[in-house]
Amino acid sequence: MNRNVLDHLSHAFEAPLKSPVLIFALVLFIILLSPILLRSIKVPGIIGLIISGVVIGPHGLNWLEKNSAVDLFSTIGLLYIMFIAGLELDMNEFKKTKHKSLWFGFFTFIIPIAIGFPVCFYLLDYGILASILISSMFATHTLVSYPIVNSYGISKNEAVAITIGGTILTDTAVLIILAVITGASQGNIGQEFWVTLGVSFAIFLFIMFGVIPRIAKWFFERIESEKTSHYIFILSIVFFAAFLSEIAGLEPIIGAFVAGLALNKLIPHSSALMNRIEFIGNAIFIPFFLISVGMIVDVSVLLRGPEALIVAATLTVVAILGKWGAAWMTQLVFKYSSGQRNVIFGLSSSHAAATLAVIMVGYKNEIIDENVLNGTILLILVTCIVATIVTEGASKKIVMDGDQDESHINIVKEHDEHILIPLANMENMKPLLDFATLMRSKKSHYPISIVSVVKDNEQAEKNMAIARKNLDNIVKYASGSETEVSIATTIDYNIPSGISRSAKEVMADCILLGWPSASNFVDKIVGEKSESILNRTSANVMMCQFKKPFITHNKIIVFAPPLAQSEFGFEYWVEKVLKLGQELTISVTFVCDKRTEEATKIFLEEIKNSVPVNYKIYDDWDHMQGLKSFREDNAFLFYVSSRYGEVSYRDSLDGLAKKLERIHQNENVVLVFPSRVDNQHIDEYEDVQAAPIFRKISKEIGNMFNKDK
Template sequence: MNYFFEHLINAFQLPLKNPVLLFSLLLFIILLSPILLRKARIPNIIGLIISGVIIGPKGLGIIGENAMAQEGSIKLFSTIGLLYIMFIAGLELDLNRFRKQINKSLVFGGLTFIIPLGLGYPICSEILHLSPLASLLTASMFATHTLVSYPIISKYGLAKHSSVAITVGGTILTDTAVLIILAIITSAEKGNLDFGFWLTLITSLSIFSAIMFLLIPRIAKWFFSKLDSEKTSQYIFVLSVLFFSAFLAEVAGVEGIIGAFVAGLVLNRLIPSNSILMNRIEFIGNSLFIPFFLIFVGMVVDYRAFFNGTWPLIIAGVLTAFAIFSKWLAALVTQWIFKMSNNERQIIFGLSTSHAAATLAIIMVGYNNGNGILDINIVNGTVILILFTCMTSSFVTEAAGKKLLIQISEESDLDENETRLRNQHIIVSINELSGNEQLLDFALLISDQKVINPISVVSVYPNDAAAERMIRKSRKSLEDIVKHFSGHESKLNTIATIDHNVSSGLSRVAKELVADIVVLNDSRNKNLLSRIVGDDRAHLLDICDRTIFFCQLDNPSVSYDKVIVIAPPLSELEANFALWVERVIRLAQELTISIDLYASKATHERFEKVGLANKLDFNIHFQEIENVDDFFLYFDKKDHGIIVFCGARVGSVSYDLGTESFADKIEKACPNNDTIFIYPGMELDKMNENYNDISSTAINAGVETIQKIGREVGNIFKKSSSKKSK
């Protein structure tokens, strides 16, 4: 018994050395810090940084210097957390919007680099009396910033906002420039700043860029294509790319944070923001690795420097005040140039004002240099700067994020439309033996994260002797599907039911749940009887008035290079045109690919209006066609895009005999392309009108059926005659 207590007392001797106990302590801090500070309305980030100050070697000494050393466990986790922040920033960046606003990012990157550097040099030289080299090094530190408050932006769903895209782009530009300056200063101090230095730097950065932008994307695309269902392997692969990229960046002569951000950019198109993999990446980073980094930032702070005389206080005050002012000035000038709102300026200021990783790296290089470019007072002042800028960044970003959300909602003139989108309901039919996971992945891609209703997964079985056994079996498979998708934030609602047939069951469930969209597998292999007299597709269209997506998904989504949309003339006049267009644009946005639209001019104009009305960023290439068959005149079979065809129900305004057979033509002409056949919903009374009287539509449908029979019978005789000739 005494041994137990002695062992317990030894384990709790300060500083803590047991790695398991250290890890437990940090996890408790991560758990309790937000809870304790919630009532005080202090951002979680500030709580973690303050916790680091308290337990660090400069505070209560609970964690010692050894754990924070380069080879220590705390340092390792904090490095992972920092790389994770930059990686997620690159991964969540809206590339479509970023491409459109690249000039704004360049301008902001230039301003946030030039203003702090240009004004900081004379301040360091004249007020702090630093040498020219030390003044340049300290002034370059002002230009850097770390996206410490980015998790707040991500939490509020503002990661794709234009002001965030501008700031993230500017961050990479200015940090890269500063880190290159750091390498130049270090080489100049050692006397190695010659032609060989520049040749080595340019060559290494070129090799790094070639590997990251040419080799890694191909490997990643192949990996995700071959292991589409192995979600755990995909996550491990993503981590491998992240840390390998950070290592390559360090070898190339820049900091690992640049490599982490580039890794995020490279994998951006391959990992949709609404996918299970993305959810896992964010969850593990935000709940574990990133908090470790924030705690480590607090551990670096030495509050005792305030009690060593007035000069350290003056240095800390000057450095902190100018660091905050210079970033605010850069954000203000950016606002003036691009006529942005005050809330957008505050978002830019909040994100860019925090100094952490790159700042600390620059100052420590200057301090640890053999000739001692910087003294301990500058180091302590910089650490205080890190603490106050991170706190300022968190408070400003939190407040500006809330105000920007309010501003967006007030400026929107689509309140009714947004309410409709939030109340949309998707049901997914899974009765096939395979392809269910891919079908659900597709449903997640086209669903809006703001939607209130869950995605309903429905299994329908015929009411026969085997019905009860099939229901039990179905419930087990539905449980497996829910378990598989448990890593995603979207809720799944599972239903197993009995009806006369699948179509009747789906139609009934869609009415009961007030669903907007029905998604189901559509087999390419149909027998002769189905093709002659009609199959489940035709039956479901007859009795279900919802918008229906018939999906033929055989390839992983990472293999798509574009979304090919074909819409018949007058399809823009259909009642649910905006519903399916919004989903298709969202699919392209999630996969970061362009849209090729084959339609009339009127359809094209309405298509773009729907995207703009829903504030979706997308790239579209338009080709005008007079009828859907004209599509084959322009289609290149080498395109690996997913084909989306907007069909038309009998009696709808865009219905034409040609559209009814076009789906079969697509299947024959494009056997290697995944396809989605969309039939916009119609009101039931309008659908019933088509069958109340004998109309030209009914006669046309009969003629079309007779033509089908003739073609199929002709094919039979052709096959039999060819066999006889052989």
């Protein structure tokens, strides 16, 4: 019996492993342990995964062999890396730096080829086709170290943006060269070849940028609440795009990257969907790919005589030298810092996916020999190690220099930003929380505070229990996007008093409120809840009406009255509007007078804004009806108002919420009340929950006579 058990165990653990369950368990243990074990000797986790692949692969302990399951997961991981790179690309920054991306793409394509071709043709004595193929391989790069940049929070740095932009240019150019060389080696180059390649590529781009975004937008609008469906839909698009690019005669990685670009605008970086995409990719698929890269490496090639060693060493040196030259030239032309140059070099020096594609095709078509194949495998290991070490060091340097994401918008105290959302209506809470997640500073140490204020009456105990249950549901929802929230319930004699007290306790910079509901006659005369909150607090207040998904918008329109730039909270709300534009990848239009335009332009210049901004002049702010002419379909509307008595306040802003509710019944509208300096206003009426009563009475009498208008 014992012998049977031992035989069964020895068979189960026989190398290479056959049990899918055991294989998956082994890979998961490697994904879990290799970064932890190597962190103590300061080796980046990515290298740990690649080295683990070398150790357990066919050329190491042979615990794992390249089979269909491993190939499938590694392919998904590779496509994931390219897809996330396209998705993470700040399109506003890319548009701003597209000329720099073109130049970097040119440098990182031409310099490695210019160095590589003479070396291959004259020094290594390969033929013209083989030399072109090998030197074009030097021009490719795979964003293996991109997760490092992402984890350090510098993925939107200009140096990263131009490197990602250059990746698609150089890899596409190389893969087209590969198609041409393959055709030339088979004698298929002719007019038909060029026409087929051009037409198929054009059709591919039309489907990806003309059709897919429309389908995705329709899908997200119709199936808004099904979060699992959103993720499966995205995954389907990625693989469909990879398949389409294959049909078009390109590599699947190009399709995955283009899918990321096509869906970029529809998946905000701070959304729950983006969190799911990154989490699953970084947890399973991308590590699988890195392990599979290590499994290809055959260290024994170094022992096969001097020729293999010379070829491997030459290819590796030329590959690193070519990419360093491209990074150095880019730094020279655009005057980047040494940290930015090293990030460019680190991201672009790792050879894996496209390099393998080029060499494997060349080997199968007998354009190159085994020495080049083995040398390339070693090149992949060395360049991935160099790339990860350089990227890690450069990312740290950029962070230490204070050039992290969002550092260009640093007027507001980002580390201390605190947002408060009073819980009133559960239906409004989810879009309010999504809005807060999109616009808040990612550097803030504080969670988003959600408070539920319960009136101190005979129902208080029962209402507290209901409030706690609602808050628990909100915490579950927030966890979907890994948004940290703190919840609290409090009892007070009235709602505005409880909210203002909570805002002071947490030192809130911004209070997000749902749109004020219709009030009764007593509220109108004594003071509405929303106006009472404004009177009791000095923080920025945003009243929000959300009727549509945020991804349906194609621009933000901001209506700012004269002297809005003189308000204490001007910089804060402008920064939040730009942050939203950045997240949704849409432009911002300011409707204001000339002085506000000039002040806004100066502020945007100071913070080095990358969001496209336009201005439209409007001077007749005593007649708000004229603003209707600036309305556009699918625009996200921001109206800037002011508290009574503040510098930009005017009578036409009185009762603005009710006017907007009539005009914009089915649109997303935010009414902004900028913060004011503490203790610079009169609060005699706070304890009776009122704005000045006589002003309220006169306003209501005026409304009675103006109803027909």
